[in-house]
Amino acid sequence: MVLEAGILILLGVVGAIMANMGIAVFNDGLRPVVPENLEGRMSRKELSVTAFAMSFGLVIGFGIPISIAGGILLIHSILLGTDIIGLSLNKGKVSTALAGLIGGLYGAGVYFGLQFVVSGFEKLPLNFVEGFNLVGAPVVVSFMVFPAIAIALQFGVKKGIIAFLVAALARQIIVFLNTEQLITIGGTPVVLSPEGIALVVGMIFLMTYAIKEKSEDTSLSTLASLFVDRVNRIKKHVWILMVSGALISAAANYLIVAGDPISLNLLSEGKVSEGAIASFAKAIGFVPLIASTAIATGVYGPAGFTFVFGAGILSPNPLVAAIAGALIIFAEVWLLTYLAKFLDRYPGVRASGENIRTAMTRVLEVALLIGGANAANAIVPGFGFFAIAGIYLLNEAAGRPIVRMAVGPLGAIAVGIIGNILVLLGLFTPPQ
Known part of the structure; x- marks a missing residue:
C-alpha cells in the first residue's frame, strides 16, 4: 500500500511539473493549445482557464465515477488533474516546484480519497456500491464496435457495416470455441476473450483501409521537415518522460491504474490478459492521433502512445514494469x-486518429449511459430508469453542461444518494 501510494504521489509530482513546463499534457485537446502560450500568443491566465474548462468536467464526471465503479483508478483521474495544476501556475523554478508539490498532494488525495469514498458508500443505509459496479458492464462489450464506427466515419457506412459484421461473427466464433473447449494446450482448455478478438479484427480492417490511402508525393516528409524543432524539443526532455512512463507502467502492474474504461473493467473482473490485449489495441488505435499532435506541437503525453499500460499489466513485477515503461517511452520519442x-506517406492513417477518438467517444457515451441506467435501476428499481432518462434529456435541453459520457455514472451516484434519503425517510425499502 505504501509503494502504491508512493507511485501515485510521484506520478502526480511528475505530471504537474511536465504540464507546467509545457513538456507533456494528458488531454489531447490541450496539446495544440500549450504552444500558443509557450510562443507568446496566449497568456498563462487564458491557458489556465482553457485547461480547467477542458479537463475538470472529465475528472469529476468521467474519471472519478468510472474509478469508483471499477475499484481501479482511471488514469484520467490523475493526469487530467495534473494538467490543470501545472498549467494554472506560471513557469519558473519556484512555480514549477510548487506545481510538483501540489501535484503530489493531489495524487495522494486521489489514491486515499477513492478508498475513503468507497468505504463511506458501504456504510450507508442503502449500500449502492454493488449496484454502481454495473456502470462499466456494457463498456467491455460495446467497446469492440469502435473500429467499425471509425471506418464508417472515414471510409463510408458500407465498409463500416462490413467490418462490424465480420467482427461480430469473429466474436461469436470465439464464444463457440470457448464453450466447446476446442482450443487446448497440453490438454488444458484455452479461453480467449471474444471482445478482444472482435476488437483486433476491427482494428485490422481499419488499418487496412487506412493504409490503402497512399500519398503520391515523393518529396521530403511535410511533418518531419516542418516540425523538426518541435520533435527535437520532445527528445530533449525524454528523460522526464521516461520517468513518467516508468511510474505509469509500475502502477499498471500493481493494477491500481488503467488507461481506459474497457481494460479497467476487464481488470476489475480479474481478466488480466484480456485487459492487456484491450489496452494494446487501444494504444495502436491512438498512435496516429498522439503522434500527429506531438510532432506538430512539440508537446508529448505523460503516457506516450499508452503502450506502457499493457506492458505494465503483463510484466512479472513492478520493477520490470518500470524498466519496460521507461524503454517504451524512449523508443516512442x-x-x-x-x-x-x-x-x-499514408495520410489515411493520420486522418484515422481523429476518427478513432470520435468513435471511441460515441461508443463510451452510449455504453456508459446504458450502464448508468442499469446501475441506477439496480439501486432503486423503477426510479433508476426514470431518473437517468430525465437527467440525460434535461442535460441535452440545457445545452449539455455535463459531458454525455458523465451523465450515466453521475446519474447513478445521484440515484444512490437519493435512494439513501428515501430509506431514511421511510419511503423506500432496499431490495434484499
Whole structure:
C-alpha cells in the first residue's frame, strides 16, 4: 500500500511539473493549445482557464465515477488533474516546484480519497456500491464496435457495416470455441476473450483501409521537415518522460491504474490478459492521433502512445514494469521522426486518429449511459430508469453542461444518494 501510494504521489509530482513546463499534457485537446502560450500568443491566465474548462468536467464526471465503479483508478483521474495544476501556475523554478508539490498532494488525495469514498458508500443505509459496479458492464462489450464506427466515419457506412459484421461473427466464433473447449494446450482448455478478438479484427480492417490511402508525393516528409524543432524539443526532455512512463507502467502492474474504461473493467473482473490485449489495441488505435499532435506541437503525453499500460499489466513485477515503461517511452520519442514520414506517406492513417477518438467517444457515451441506467435501476428499481432518462434529456435541453459520457455514472451516484434519503425517510425499502 505504501509503494502504491508512493507511485501515485510521484506520478502526480511528475505530471504537474511536465504540464507546467509545457513538456507533456494528458488531454489531447490541450496539446495544440500549450504552444500558443509557450510562443507568446496566449497568456498563462487564458491557458489556465482553457485547461480547467477542458479537463475538470472529465475528472469529476468521467474519471472519478468510472474509478469508483471499477475499484481501479482511471488514469484520467490523475493526469487530467495534473494538467490543470501545472498549467494554472506560471513557469519558473519556484512555480514549477510548487506545481510538483501540489501535484503530489493531489495524487495522494486521489489514491486515499477513492478508498475513503468507497468505504463511506458501504456504510450507508442503502449500500449502492454493488449496484454502481454495473456502470462499466456494457463498456467491455460495446467497446469492440469502435473500429467499425471509425471506418464508417472515414471510409463510408458500407465498409463500416462490413467490418462490424465480420467482427461480430469473429466474436461469436470465439464464444463457440470457448464453450466447446476446442482450443487446448497440453490438454488444458484455452479461453480467449471474444471482445478482444472482435476488437483486433476491427482494428485490422481499419488499418487496412487506412493504409490503402497512399500519398503520391515523393518529396521530403511535410511533418518531419516542418516540425523538426518541435520533435527535437520532445527528445530533449525524454528523460522526464521516461520517468513518467516508468511510474505509469509500475502502477499498471500493481493494477491500481488503467488507461481506459474497457481494460479497467476487464481488470476489475480479474481478466488480466484480456485487459492487456484491450489496452494494446487501444494504444495502436491512438498512435496516429498522439503522434500527429506531438510532432506538430512539440508537446508529448505523460503516457506516450499508452503502450506502457499493457506492458505494465503483463510484466512479472513492478520493477520490470518500470524498466519496460521507461524503454517504451524512449523508443516512442526517438521514433517520432520516422512516424512523421510514415504518416505523410499514408495520410489515411493520420486522418484515422481523429476518427478513432470520435468513435471511441460515441461508443463510451452510449455504453456508459446504458450502464448508468442499469446501475441506477439496480439501486432503486423503477426510479433508476426514470431518473437517468430525465437527467440525460434535461442535460441535452440545457445545452449539455455535463459531458454525455458523465451523465450515466453521475446519474447513478445521484440515484444512490437519493435512494439513501428515501430509506431514511421511510419511503423506500432496499431490495434484499
